[in-house]
Amino acid sequence: MMDITWQKILGHEENIRELRRGLKRGTLPHGLLFDGASGVGKRKTAMTLAAALLCGKGDEACGRCPSCLAFQKESHPDFLTVKPEAKGKATPIIRIEDIRGMQSQIATFPVMEQGRVVIIDDAQTMNAAAANSLLKTLEEPVGKVTFILLADSRASLLETIVSRCNPMRFGILTAEQVEKFLLEQGKPPEEAQILANLSGGSIGEALSRPGEEVIKLQGDVFSYVKSLRRFSAKELWQRSQALGDKKEYILTWLTYLYMMLRDILILQVGKSEELIFHRNLTAQLQGLDADFPPARLFAWLKLVEEHHRRLGSNLNLRLAVENFLVRMGEVK
Ligand SMILES: [Zn+2]
Structure with missing residues (x-):
């Protein structure tokens, strides 16, 4: 089962504090942008945040309610991910059809009570048509929807999209943090140390x-x-x-x-x-x-x-x- 507690996320303490504060006070904006190198924990943070939003009981998902159970089984009806798809040998991108599919889904009533969460993964791969289409939704959101965009850098997105979101930067991890993670994953100490030092601060890279x-x-x-x-x-x-x-x-x-x-x-x-x-x-x-x-x-x-x-x-x-x-x- 998927872990939906904040404790398992490495580093990014300040970002997590800010997100939890927003959850507790109910002041999170409807558009968030997490940007930073791949493999540092943006996706994990976004998933944990999504679970907490859909649970709706404060700054962390309770892990026991119907919403949390569905989320952990990766079958939550009000949670959507849009990610780049490959067509043939072309580089995977997010197309306007993908954004339209998401838009028609969020136009219906949510199944559970806490609205919807949409993650746009690798948002920098949206082509211009997809980005403009998403922009309209960010400008006039329907119902209670939170968008979390994940991207490798702010500069790779349309400025108008960035300005509609609350950006949050995800820095690289320290070699010690990566090493600790690898040891917890059961890697032998010598291997964990070498992989961590060569990871450039990215768990994704260390595990690649x-x-x-x-x-x-x-x-x-x-x-x-x-x-x-x-x-x-x-x-x-x-x-x-x-x-x-x-x-x-x-x-x-x-x-x-x-x-x-x-x-x-x-x-x-x-x-x-x-x-x-x-x-x-x-x-x-x-x-x-x-x-x-x-x-x-x-x-x-x-x-x-x-x-x-x-x-x-x-x-x-x-x-x-x-x-x-x-x-x-x-x-x-
Ligand atoms: Zn819950």
């Missing part, structure tokens, strides 16, 4: 790939970094083979490489260890100092960033990877 895979990826990137100053043609060929031709994997590998080079730079300027991603390798990374002066690190970081961007649209992946490895080896 298995721990063994992350450890292997990290080890592979570290062996490349160690060889960077003595990179031979033979190694280049082997490395290019090993990286393969899966774009998603290569992009992840480049992200890990970027984070590692950045870590070395941060360790050199003596910034606090909290900022380090590959925290389990701190001592080894510090040991690389002599061969990694800041100017060289900056040049590498720039190349990694540039190629990460370029690979996203490159058709000949292998050629692009080889070109990248050659240019990394050329940095003086």
Whole structure:
């Protein structure tokens, strides 16, 4: 059964306090916008808020009434989610039909007593027609409906939509918060620590790939970094083979490489260890100092960033990877 208590949400204490205050006083606006990186807890917070609104007994869902039981079974008649749908191979988006379907549902009387809650998930994927159609509903809501929009950033939405909602920013989590969560999920301590440090503060990211895979990826990137100053043609060929031709994997590998080079730079300027991603390798990374002066690190970081961007649209992946490895080896 779905958890609908506030206690299980990691971080975002201030947002939760504000939402609970609004619930208690009955002063929540009918349009809310939660924006922030994916995987930090926007959806979980929205679901918990929805359950509390539909329960209608104060600042938290009671967990026992017919409304709460229906919500926990994911079959609440007055709760709707609109989310992007894929058609064929196209990128999933929210279309005007999706918004219209929701509008016709909320035009009828709610089944239970506390009105309706609509979550618009990944609201930034609405096309212009869908966004304009939703805007009309936000301007003149029918009946008692609360809209909760979830988006990766405010800037990706129409300004008119943002102005109709009460925006609430969801920041990233600390590595400690993510680690605690992973330990509670039963991950082994070493794995939990590595995953948390590399998660960029997102639970979603930490759970996106298995721990063994992350450890292997990290080890592979570290062996490349160690060889960077003595990179031979033979190694280049082997490395290019090993990286393969899966774009998603290569992009992840480049992200890990970027984070590692950045870590070395941060360790050199003596910034606090909290900022380090590959925290389990701190001592080894510090040991690389002599061969990694800041100017060289900056040049590498720039190349990694540039190629990460370029690979996203490159058709000949292998050629692009080889070109990248050659240019990394050329940095003086
Ligand atoms: Zn209840």
